[in-house]
Amino acid sequence: MTLLRVEHLNKEFGGVHAVSDLAFTINPGTIHSIIGPNGAGKTTLFNLITGVYTPSSGSILFNDVPTAGKAPYQLAEDGMSRTFQNLQIFFNMPAIENVMVGRHLHLDRRFLPSLLRLPGIAKGDAQAREKSTELMRFVGLEAYLKADADAMPYGALKRLEIARALAAEPKLLLLDEPAAGLNATESREIDEVIVKVAKSGVTVVLVEHDMKMVMGISDHILVLDYGKKLAEGTPDQVRNNPDVIKAYLGGGAA
Amino acid sequence: MSGLSRWAGLGALAIFLAALPQALPNNYYVDVAVLACFNAIICVGLNLLIGYAGQISLGHAGFFGLGAYASAVLVNSYGWPPLLALLAGAAIVGLMAFAIARPVLKLKGHYLAMATLGIGIIISIVINTEAGITGGPDGIAAGPFSIGSFKLAGERDWYWLMAGLLLATVWLATNLVDSPVGRALRALHGSEVGAEVVGVDTARYKVMVFVVSAVIASVAGSLFAHYTPQLTPTKADFFKSIELVTMVVFGGMASTFGAIVGAAFLTMLPQVLTVFEDYEPVILGGIMMGTMIFMPKGLVPTIAALFNRRRP
Amino acid sequence: MLSAFLQFLISGVTVGAIYALCGLGFSIIYNASHVINFAQGEFIMIGAMTAVSLVEAGVPMPLAILLAILVTMAVGVLLEKLAVEPARKASVTTLIIITIGASIFLRGLAQEVWDKNFHKMDPFSGDTPINLFGAVLMPQTLWVLGTALLVILLLAWFFNRTLEGKAMLATSFNPLAAQLMGINTKRVLMLSFGLSAALGAVGGIVITPITFTAYDNGIMLGLKGFSAAVLGGLGNGFGAVAGGLIVGIAEAMAAGYLSSAYKDAVAFVIILLVLVFLPNGLFGRKGTERV
């Protein structure tokens, strides 16, 4: 059984072939990393999977259902959630409410009950706040429970996005460089969070340049180069693949 | 805003509105207060769109005008009861806003500003031109507002109606802002794609808030048609739209009480400025520039920030 | 039949040329700062009113025109220095309010400096009409078209051939990189306001013998210029010119064949339709927004 199947996927921007005839599958319950040099097309691939971009051609199946034509929010309803390499934080809101937005799909969001603030809405909000507090603690943001998002440092915002994505209770969680800009200790903490998330049954797709992290926690690695699949397999297989060493690791980097 | 401070704010507003008439020496001042209530109601609605959802509208007076003229024409020319005309106006404006919202709100930034400005101007040109229906530049009178045999008469009656409506609008608006719907609106202001990937149908919410703010403006317009002795197209034109946006921005975007303060201040300002006669536009323009340069976040948020800084 | 059409076309192209200049003004400032300057229309009014009153005071026309352009440029630069630069970091909506405030301010000032009356100026070279396939062509129309064309060519030369112009273009593409390359972006901003003011003034002056001018003339012209810039795609010079001509011609045709009351509405209907299908205007930057 596969959770995500990508077939003959292509994406062009003007003349740039950002993703080129790509095919791979992701099995549920695994940590699946995607690596590759800058500009390899990793973020573009995430944007295609989550419906932010439309493919030039090819198909993506989530739970064996084609995702073509679905908007990102519909894919979120189907069980996808993600973080961004370039932060997409709601800077106009307090940190905790950023996470509460992640509860959107699990709350009563009908117009009239909201307008009249019927008891159900108030109760749902209280629960969402509780759950979001829990998630902020889980990703190590207990210090920011009362903070405004625009007053938080970069590393904390990266985690805030993870908490927000988790709040949606996704089946598939896509993380785009969650450790970028973090120091070694912070990286290790994120590392632990990801492993814990995966243990809880969420399938994780990870784009990351931190090789130590990738090699340490991945079940499966896909290597991209110029939008094409260069190699894939277990960390050991990838580490020893001569193409990968040549094109990406450049000898001895891992 | 937490539950407690919401009730505190609403309570303070209720007390203020209840006490205000005692402080007003004569009907001239009551009239200004009623006009301020009209503007405040529209601005609370417009603030949902501009301040919270981050979508600009430079044509909102068009919806105000449509509601007003729907009432005036249906009551004056077709003999409808005012309340029914008000509801009909709201329905027409709601449907119209719904129809145009989806394509228009796909636009961003200045393109959205252009489109809403265009819509407002088109509405105001139609009102000006179709003199057979609307009375053209001379305007039209809708007569007093009555329900059955009860007739609203005099500034003070109007004051209580409008103050009550303002309070109700504020209550509904703050409810909405604090609900999952309101969080979705604020979220799409912060980052549309960030909101989408956790399941917020951003297009739908933008349409929703556009329609809500348009309907609020329309209802206010319908009532205004009965309040004013003669309804003229200037109430639906570009300058009225700009005035409304200025009120929202001046008071403070994404602050419901800011919208009220902005509306009250800018309703009173021209009354004060009449003593300067011809210099009125110079002073008004100067105040618009000055406050926005020195308080880009608006009056209420700026003061709130000062207050919070002093109180550690 | 044909002559009527030609007549409408002539008046459309004439007013369209002014919209184009005004639209270019919007685009130049937008490129330099991402600010939409709603006071652009006031530049048209100030240029025209200054020229008119100088001529009335006995200043020879060429000198009056030159002085009027300089005065308007000074107003533009002052506006930038005093109102826009201090608020560069503010939100789009706040900046819109600031420039609209400036527009109201300038209009109020004009009402004080001059008056509320209409003013006219003599055509530059007489008013003997030229017959063109049954349509009437006033010599001033040729002045308008010729001036607009000259100005557009000069601008093209400025942006593509001179260092200053290239610096302005570079700033519009990437302000940070431009700054790192040693371009003085503040100076670029100031220059853009001066240039836009000059464009407005020139447009206002050449059209005045045809349309008259008054203190409140700037608003509608400004909004039409904004329409032109948006229609063509904000920041795109060619687009602003095309947009101006389209708006002008559509308006003249609407006034001629439909009703003059709805001529202003027609322009906005066209823009709405275009934006629905091309959210970045006719020639605006397309492509996928980067996430």
Ligand SMILES: Nc1ncnc2c1ncn2[C@@H]1O[C@H](COP(=O)(O)OP(=O)(O)OP(=O)(O)O)[C@@H](O)[C@H]1O
């Ligand atoms: N919206 C876009 N418009 C045009 N080109 C784009 C867009 N998004 C990505 N590209 C191009 O596609 C290619 C792949 O970019 P992408 O961001 O997917 O790389 P990446 O693997 O995520 O790189 P990095 O490790 O630096 O994040 C690059 O050449 C990039 O310039």
Ligand SMILES: [Mg+2]
């Ligand atoms: Mg990337």
